[in-house]
Amino acid sequence: MIEFSDVTFVHQNGLKALDKVNLEVQQGETIAIVGENGAGKTTLVKHVTGLLKPTSGTVTVKGTETTKASTAQLSRTVGIAFQNPDHQLFSESVHDEIAFALRNFGFSPQLVENRVTWGLELFGLEEYRDSSPLVLSGGEKKRLTLACILAWDPDVVILDEPTVGQDAIQKERLAGTIKQLGSAGKTIVVVSHDIEFLWPIQPRVVVMRSGRIVADGPASSLMLERKMLEEARVSQPQLVTFYQELARRPRAPFVDPLEVVRWVS
Amino acid sequence: MMWLSGGFIFRKGNSAYHRLDPRVKLLISALLFTATLLVRSIFELALVIAFAMAISATARVLRRVGRTMLLTATFSAFIFVVNILFTRNLETSAVYAIRFIAIVVSTSLFFITASPDELEQVMKTFRLPRDVVFAFVTAVRFIPVMMLDTLQIMDAQKSRGLELEKGNLLRRVRNMIPVLIPLVVNSVIRSGELAEAMESRAYGAVARPTSLVEYRARGADKAVALAAVLLFAIGVYSFYFVLPTYLP
Numbered sequence: 001m002i003e004f005s006d007v008t009f010v011h012q013n014g015l016k017a018l019d020k021v022n023l024e025v026q027q028g029e030t031i032a033i034v035g036e037n038g039a040g041k042t043t044l045v046k047h048v049t050g051l052l053k054p055t056s057g058t059v060t061v062k063g064t065e066t067t068k069a070s071t072a073q074l075s076r077t078v079g080i081a082f083q084n085p086d087h088q089l090f091s092e093s094v095h096d097e098i099a100f101a102l103r104n105f106g107f108s109p110q111l112v113e114n115r116v117t118w119g120l121e122l123f124g125l126e127e128y129r130d131s132s133p134l135v136l137s138g139g140e141k142k143r144l145t146l147a148c149i150l151a152w153d154p155d156v157v158i159l160d161e162p163t164v165g166q167d168a169i170q171k172e173r174l175a176g177t178i179k180q181l182g183s184a185g186k187t188i189v190v191v192s193h194d195i196e197f198l199w200p201i202q203p204r205v206v207v208m209r210s211g212r213i214v215a216d217g218p219a220s221s222l223m224l225e226r227k228m229l230e231e232a233r234v235s236q237p238q239l240v241t242f243y244q245e246l247a248r249r250p251r252a253p254f255v256d257p258l259e260v261v262r263w264v265s
Numbered sequence: 266m267m268w269l270s271g272g273f274i275f276r277k278g279n280s281a282y283h284r285l286d287p288r289v290k291l292l293i294s295a296l297l298f299t300a301t302l303l304v305r306s307i308f309e310l311a312l313v314i315a316f317a318m319a320i321s322a323t324a325r326v327l328r329r330v331g332r333t334m335l336l337t338a339t340f341s342a343f344i345f346v347v348n349i350l351f352t353r354n355l356e357t358s359a360v361y362a363i364r365f366i367a368i369v370v371s372t373s374l375f376f377i378t379a380s381p382d383e384l385e386q387v388m389k390t391f392r393l394p395r396d397v398v399f400a401f402v403t404a405v406r407f408i409p410v411m412m413l414d415t416l417q418i419m420d421a422q423k424s425r426g427l428e429l430e431k432g433n434l435l436r437r438v439r440n441m442i443p444v445l446i447p448l449v450v451n452s453v454i455r456s457g458e459l460a461e462a463m464e465s466r467a468y469g470a471v472a473r474p475t476s477l478v479e480y481r482a483r484g485a486d487k488a489v490a491l492a493a494v495l496l497f498a499i500g501v502y503s504f505y506f507v508l509p510t511y512l513p
Contacts, residue, residue, distance in 0.1 A: 001489030051420045065280035071423040080424045086413070088421035100443070108299065134450055148425065 001027040001156065001187045002048055004041035007057035009043055009211075019211040025189070027155070030182040032190045032198045034217070035208035036233035041191045042083075042206070045158045048189070050074040062155065079154035082103070083161040085141035089133040094125055094144060097133045100153050105152055119147035122177065146174070156187045163194045165211060171197050193197040199223070199237040207232045274409050275380050277339060282324035286486040287383035288373055289493070290326045293320065296497040297371035301364055307356065309504050316500075324378050331498065333377075337369045359478055364463045381406040386480055395474075403459070418447045 002025040009018040018039045033041045046052040047059045050066040050073075059066045062077055070243055082088065091097040098119045102112045121127045122141040128136060134145055142165050149157060159178075163171050171194075178188055178201055192198055198205070198219065205222045207215040209232045217221055223229070223240050236244075277283075297320075299370040300313045309463070321330040341362040348358035381386070381402050419429065422443045429440050463469075482490075 046420070049424050051423065070428070071420075072426050072428045075424050075426050078424075082417070082421045082424075084417070086451050087418045087447055088443075090443045090450075100427075101425035105429075152426075172389070 001024055001029075001062060002189075003060045004044075004047070005057075005058045005060075007054045009040075009047065010055045010102065011054060017024075017211050018047075021211070021213055023206065023213060023216070025187060026183045027187055028182065030178065030190070030201060030203040031206060032189040032192060032201070032203040033162065033206045033208060034192065034198070034232070034234045039232070040162060040209040040211040041208055041213075044159070045080065045160060045189055045191055048074075048158060049078050049080050072104070073127055075101075075154070076152070077154055078156040078158060079149035079152065080146045080158040081149045081160060081162065085102070085138075085145040088145060089141060091133060094120070094128045094133050094136070095130060097144060098148050101148060101152050103149065103229075107152070109255040115151040122150065122245050123147045137165060142166060143146060143170065145197055146177075149189060150177075150181075154186075156189065159187045159189070160191045161193070162190065163192060163197045175201050193234075195235050195237050199239065207234060209233075245257075274412075276329075277376055277380070278378065280323065282320065283378055286482050287379045287387045288480065289486045289490045290383075290480070291387055292319045292490055294371050294375035294495050296493055297374070298368060299372060300312060300497060300500060301367040304364075304504055306358070307359055307363060308361060309508065310367055312477050312500075314363070314367050314370060317374060318366070321370075321374060325376070326374075326377055328336055329377055330374065333370060333373045334366055337366045341365045376405070382478070386476070386478060389476070390480070401470075407455075408453075410455075411448070414451055415444065415448055418451075420446050421447075434512055446483060 002023070004021050006021040007018055007021040008016065020160055021040075021044065023044075033044060034042055037192045042080060043052060047054060047066060048061060050069060050071045051063075053067050061074060064074070064077075066074060089097055095116055099112050102115055109117070115199050124145060125140065125144060125147060126199065128140065128144075133141065142162070146159070156195055162174055166174065175197060178190065181188055182201075189202075190198065190203065190205075202219050203220045205215070205217065206213055207222070207228070214232055215225070215228055223237055223243070226236050226241070226244070229236050297313065297317050301310065303309050304313060309359050318327065318330065321327045335489045345358050345362035349355065352358060376384075376430050384405060385398055388401065389395075423429065427440060427443055429444070430437065432440070
């Protein structure tokens with residue numbers, strides 16, 4: 001579905017943001033990209049939408065090289081919800097905000113209505129249907145941006161820091177939505193610092209540092225590598241740390257932390 | 266866009282020009298600005314621009330001033346077209362268009378070599394009200410932030426299928442609405458938050474606050490200022506009384 005081949009990206013000021021990145025994401029996979037600030041996570045996902053073009057190497061999405069398609073063309077396949085919801089909300093009503101992309105893609109009025117209603121219900125925004133998106137709280141705005149993306153049913157869904165400003169219940173609901181989308185065969189890419197949020201989803205985890213991928217594997221095994229995570233400035237899930245500490249004790253009830261983690265997951 | 270806008274934004278530099286007293290830098294830019302308004306021919310304007318470029322080279326910002334000129338050229342072309350439509354005079358239209366470039370270059374030379382802090386100090390020396398100075402300097406300081414915001418908003422809207430470059434001029438202007446509204450809203454929110462943050466850090470608690478930095482002109486600053494005024498006087502005299510005798 002998504003393939004990065006030897007992708008290097010250098011900013012105009014000469015800063016190398018991606019350094020020979022190779023990554024393959026299969027259809028239906030849920031992948032989390034983690035790493036310290038400035039590791040190149042957002043730069044990486046911006047290549048999937050064609051907002052950034054690689055300095056060298058190639059990025060293909062569903063067989064289309066991103067250099068050969070516009071962002072508007074790619075966005076039919078790839079939906080990205082950016083970190084700051086205030087960077088996209090402009091319509092007069094929440095309804096129109098969700099309908100914006102659908103109208104850009106030429107959906108029929110009936111289908112626009114159906115998809116908008118679906119999005120409003122999914123994220124509990126029905127009561128704000130005719131309100132201005134600008135009067136919503138931070139968490140509601142964030143949910144609205146997610147509804148805007150999911151409304152046109154893209155094959156690939158990219159969520160950049162989706163948990164910022166969300167309370168515990170909303171985080172749980174969001175994790176549930178991600179699992180649901182994964183089950184429906186969507187390819188999901190989540191960029192997040194929130195390891196506790198990612199842990200129950202059990203995605204494939206890609207750890208980035210200084211524009212490079214330093215680790216790639218399932219969360220259940222990658223999150224055990226405390227030293228590697230510390231070097232990449234990624235925190236370990238508290239549950240994993242707890243069982244690892246427990247396993248070190250002489251009369252530990254559990255010997256194999258990996259087994260315990262699998263059991264708890 | 267960001268590359269072009271870099272021609273208006275201050276970046277730290279270590280040239281002799283950067284080290285000048287900001288008041289002297291302002292004087293030089295003001296004299297260049299005045300010169301562009303006083304000159305009447307393309308040749309004279311070219312001389313003023315060449316002089317500004319020479320100063321830019323001294324300040325090691327020639328490339329960035331070049332970017333400023335490149336960005337200004339679009340507006341300049343528009344001025345040229347409008348003037349040629351109304352005046353039907355090629356030279357007059359060209360003078361107006363080039364004058365616009367010269368005006369922008371002379372002002373940007375100050376803004377890209379003087380930090381917002383220096384700008385604040387310069388404005389304070391003119392005894393402008395503190396709130397006015399603060400508002401102006403903050404606006405300047407936030408230009409790069411707003412540039413970045415604009416790019417991020419454009420990215421977000423393009424990702425929702427908006428094609429900014431599609432259609433005729435009117436359509437393109439209309440396509441900018443989804444970019445401009447979040448930009449304005451963000452700016453208003455940010456200004457409110459900034460005001461609250463400033464007040465919570467005792468802004469306005471003292472009627473006449475003291476200043477950590479107080480500029481005192483050095484000998485070199487005074488010499489450069491004097492040279493600038495002399496050159497300006499010689500230039501203007503030449504433009505009005507010497508050059509006309511040589512030029513057709």
